[in-house]
Amino acid sequence: MEKPAIHPYIPIIVGVISVAMSAIFVKMTNADSGVTAFYRMLFSILIMSPLFFFKYTHEVKKLSKRDWFFTTIAGIFLAFHFILWFESLNYTSVASSTVLVTLQPLFAFAGTYFFFKEKLSVKTIVSALIAIGGSVLIAYGDFKISGQALFGDILALIACALITAYLLFGQDIRKRLSLVTYTFVVYGVSTITLFFYIVLKGESFGPYPAxxxxxxxxxxxxxxLLGHTLFNWALKWVSTNVISIAILFEPVGAAILAYFILGEYLNASQIIGGTVVILGIMFFIIDYEKVKKIFFKIFP
Structure with a gap:
């Protein structure tokens, strides 16, 4: 395999920082959550349009009616994920919200268990219990601060469930389409969904200050575009597990950025609970047999 121009971990680090900026940007806006989500999706597809229409439009013909149905469902779930996650940031801290959204791997396994009858391993159950314990600590600490913070935590958990549903509905189609085509179509559906959501709620499309x-x-x-593109580029050189673990550090980066940019402080329950959640999900993701093999190769 050809060597990458730069070490893959550098783009991964930049990718983590990029996705961690999401919550910060949302906190900086004064627009309604649906409007913020709408323009995030709209500008994404506008930026992608030249590449998509120049090189990838032929792939859309491969989509069957069933594919369009599942893609539409995925796009709707993605739209409401952003609405609820952005809304959660109006009530709770960046740290609490982003940590709870990282529970997605466990929601995904729950989804495959209930809908695809995949078996639960002991490792999965232990991971889930650890992560749930961490979530309870965060929720308890936020409840002590205010009922509003707890409400924000609940919204973040629902947003996590919705992004999991988005991934489950789109995973089969994603295997048969390029990243550009799949992303463009789903973002397009999400943008249309958000447009009607804003109209029905009577929210304003503008004008807004510069x-x-x-x-x-x-x-x-x-x-x-930058964060997820870098992760997908790095997948050529590193395993999916490396990316999955790297993404777990999004709430760490977001919490640090929130401290310096927004002046948000962490309480003890957020620090302990967040650490427990990340460790629980890391335990779920890491393949310990592979880790042991690598360890004994280095230290025979």
């Missing part, structure tokens, strides 16, 4: 437009564009470019 600073608001800057946050909308940055949300599209940095976490949406």
């Amino acid at each position: 600073q608001e437009w800057m946050w909308f564009v940055l949300l599209a470019i940095i976490p949406n």
